[in-house]
Amino acid sequence: MIEIVPRGTMRPRIAILIPVIAGLAALLLAAVPLAFAGAPILPAYAQMASGVFGSMFTVTETLTRATPLIFTGLAAAIAFRARLWNIGGEGQLYLGALAAVWVGTGMIDGPPILMIPLVLAAGAAAGAVGLLGPALLKTRFGADEVVTSLLLNFIILIFVQMMLEGAFKDPMGLGWPQSEPILDSAVLPTLVDRMRLHAGFLIAIAVALVAHAVLAYTVWGFRIRAVGGNAAAARHAGIGVKRTILGVAIMSGACAGLAGVSEVAGLKGYLTSDLSPGFGYAGIVVAMLAGLSPIGVIAASLFVASVFVGADSMSRAMGVSSFLADLIVSMSLICMLVGGFFARFRLRRRTTRAP
Amino acid sequence: MIDILQIFLSESFWAASLRIASPLIFGVLGTLLCERAGVLNLGIEGIFVVGAMTGWMAVWLGAPLPVGVLAAALAGALFGLFHSVLTVPLGLSQHVSGLGITLFASSLASFAYRTALPQVSSPPRIEPFRSLDVPILSDLPFFGTVLFQQTALTWLALIMVGVVWWIMDRTPLGVALKAVGDNPEAVNAQGLSVIRLRMGAVVAGSSLMALGGAFLTMSAFDAFFFGMVNGRGWICIALVIFASWQPGKALVGALLFGMFDALQVRLQTEAGALVPHQVFLMMPFILSIIALVIVARRADYPRALLTPWFRGQR
Numbered sequence: 001m002i003e004i005v006p007r008g009t010m011r012p013r014i015a016i017l018i019p020v021i022a023g024l025a026a027l028l029l030a031a032v033p034l035a036f037a038g039a040p041i042l043p044a045y046a047q048m049a050s051g052v053f054g055s056m057f058t059v060t061e062t063l064t065r066a067t068p069l070i071f072t073g074l075a076a077a078i079a080f081r082a083r084l085w086n087i088g089g090e091g092q093l094y095l096g097a098l099a100a101v102w103v104g105t106g107m108i109d110g111p112p113i114l115m116i117p118l119v120l121a122a123g124a125a126a127g128a129v130g131l132l133g134p135a136l137l138k139t140r141f142g143a144d145e146v147v148t149s150l151l152l153n154f155i156i157l158i159f160v161q162m163m164l165e166g167a168f169k170d171p172m173g174l175g176w177p178q179s180e181p182i183l184d185s186a187v188l189p190t191l192v193d194r195m196r197l198h199a200g201f202l203i204a205i206a207v208a209l210v211a212h213a214v215l216a217y218t219v220w221g222f223r224i225r226a227v228g229g230n231a232a233a234a235r236h237a238g239i240g241v242k243r244t245i246l247g248v249a250i251m252s253g254a255c256a257g258l259a260g261v262s263e264v265a266g267l268k269g270y271l272t273s274d275l276s277p278g279f280g281y282a283g284i285v286v287a288m289l290a291g292l293s294p295i296g297v298i299a300a301s302l303f304v305a306s307v308f309v310g311a312d313s314m315s316r317a318m319g320v321s322s323f324l325a326d327l328i329v330s331m332s333l334i335c336m337l338v339g340g341f342f343a344r345f346r347l348r349r350r351t352t353r354a355p
Numbered sequence: 356m357i358d359i360l361q362i363f364l365s366e367s368f369w370a371a372s373l374r375i376a377s378p379l380i381f382g383v384l385g386t387l388l389c390e391r392a393g394v395l396n397l398g399i400e401g402i403f404v405v406g407a408m409t410g411w412m413a414v415w416l417g418a419p420l421p422v423g424v425l426a427a428a429l430a431g432a433l434f435g436l437f438h439s440v441l442t443v444p445l446g447l448s449q450h451v452s453g454l455g456i457t458l459f460a461s462s463l464a465s466f467a468y469r470t471a472l473p474q475v476s477s478p479p480r481i482e483p484f485r486s487l488d489v490p491i492l493s494d495l496p497f498f499g500t501v502l503f504q505q506t507a508l509t510w511l512a513l514i515m516v517g518v519v520w521w522i523m524d525r526t527p528l529g530v531a532l533k534a535v536g537d538n539p540e541a542v543n544a545q546g547l548s549v550i551r552l553r554m555g556a557v558v559a560g561s562s563l564m565a566l567g568g569a570f571l572t573m574s575a576f577d578a579f580f581f582g583m584v585n586g587r588g589w590i591c592i593a594l595v596i597f598a599s600w601q602p603g604k605a606l607v608g609a610l611l612f613g614m615f616d617a618l619q620v621r622l623q624t625e626a627g628a629l630v631p632h633q634v635f636l637m638m639p640f641i642l643s644i645i646a647l648v649i650v651a652r653r654a655d656y657p658r659a660l661l662t663p664w665f666r667g668q669r
Binding site: 003004033036039094132137141142143146148150151153154155158159161162165166208229281284285292311319320322323324326327329330331333334338340341343 | 367441444446448450451452454456458459461462463465466467470473543555563566585586589590592593596618631633634636637640641644647648650651652665666
């Protein structure tokens with residue numbers, strides 16, 4: 001018989017090492033599907049690496065791809081800290097994008113100094129509302145937020161499609177279901193000449209730092225950690241558990257909403273119903289790889305974005321299905337989960353004791 | 356109003372309701388088995404995709420339809436085994452593991468499909484299950500169409516309701532399964548293996564989920580599309596709460612859902628000019644949330660759901 005034995009307290013160095021090992025393990029495991037697809041293994045990895053680090057362009061592309069992942073990763077990390085299972089990042093992202101398009105395509109116009117904060121605020125508010133719904137259904141009626149936030153993803157996406165074929169449709173769009181372009185004054189400026197990397201990246205980093213400060217140094221952050229650690233004990237200590245959960249929902253939803261704003265106002269310039277290739281779900285992987293730490297989210301986003309950009313480049317060059325990127329990302333989540341287990345426990349052969 | 360009455364009186368409406376309900380019956384029964392044993396299985400959405408892809412692929416490669424169904428169930432069982440190893444003996448987060456399984460299973464299925472068929476513009480078709488034409492019975496008015504012109508997979512779903520009910524309510528195994536989801540320590544005290552019971556339930560439940568996916572590619576349609584599962588798995592997670600974890604009510608819940616979906620499609624053609632068709636597409640998801648909210652307060656969750664059990668630790 002095999003017995004599970006706790007290892008005692010985890011050293012911080014190990015805590016940082018696990019996601020690194022998990023990420024590397026997932027990359028190594030990718031050799032199996034690569035072999036099945038008949039691609040030469042080593043050149044494929046070389047192509048992946050050069051797809052990420054090959055040039056100024058590829059590096060900025062990776063940072064651009066990391067931007068929405070930082071936002072959705074923060075959304076998941078903050079919510080999961082309080083054990084609020086927000087699986088609705090994808091929907092909240094679209095709500096944020098929808099609000100950005102609503103405010104930013106001609107409702108009002110002004111100088112960028114006014115328009116950019118306005119568009120960001122609108123998107124954050126919309127995302128917050130998107131999670132406040134499931135959070136209220138949880139605190140008021142006890143409805144499981146996993147299910148409600150998940151189902152809302154589908155409702156919101158259909159709603160976006162409806163708006164893009166209706167009120168928000170670009171009359172100049174040649175019949176395509178897409179929104180009007182964001183006004184120039186609301187577009188997030190690019191950071192590097194002739195590259196797509198935009199100010200959304202810096203905003204994402206700033207939000208991550210603020211989230212870290214809030215969680216680590218404020219009473220509010222303490223409440224969130226207390227509710228996540230042991231809701232009953234937190235209630236006993238006089239912490240308003242429901243109020244904390246609603247507050248967390250606002251913070252988390254707002255982060256996911258910002259992902260939508262940054263994609264629309266920073267990258268695409270207009271909204272389509274394929275704005276996000278699953279950034280909301282990938283954000284959950286990011287948050288878990290980050291150990292639910294906001295600073296860790298930045299690093300984990302860079303890893304996941306590298307996998308996406310590198311594997312995409314390799315897929316194009318070698319004719320391997322681009323689902324490989326999703327496969328590697330999902331494997332890194334599972335490796336992280338298993339790695340976390342072996343950091344906390346070890347397996348021991350049970351020796352039969354004399355009675 | 357007359358129009359709605361006509362819809363409810365038509366045979367094709369009821370036949371469609373049962374057809375739409377079929378994959379959900381598999382899915383809710385699978386979820387029920389997992390959760391009754393104390394394990395949440397959010398891998399369901401991905402397991403649906405795997406079942407849909409595997410069943411279709413087996414038949415496309417030349418296997419007979421029943422072998423395709425078995426292949427789908429086996430693939431589902433494998434992913435269920437994976438989820439159960441992570442959550443039962445290792446006791447890892449059921450939420451995270453389940454989401455990981457969904458992401459892993461759906462990307463693996465999509466990758467395998469694309470790798471096997473790199474350059475197809477339109478998805479290749481198979482010869483799917485045909486509706487059973489039972490002599491005499493199929494010619495009965497109303498019931499003939501509604502019940503006896505369904506495919507074998509719909510019948511399998513209905514039979515599985517009975518099988519799961521019988522196991523849960525009439526066998527010692529069912530008693531043990533329910534107990535392991537409520538009070539695993541008591542089961543352990545009886546000398547039964549909590550680990551084996553839970554893992555078995557997750558494996559069996561996951562293979563049922565995969566059959567739900569297989570229904571889509573082998574009965575409802577005849578090809579595999581990306582995104583074809585489209586939230587059906589998640590809806591099952593909501594329906595099982597609505598069904599209070601009971602097989603009979605699971606059938607009722609899935610049928611009600613099938614009715615609303617069939618109604619939605621018919622109203623779409625009736626009122627398509629007045630309301631955007633997306634409003635109707637949203638309805639199933641909105642109804643699932645409403646149903647969940649209504650029953651949430653008095654939902655009697657299995658008491659040890661989400662709680663891992665370790666030997667010698669209370």
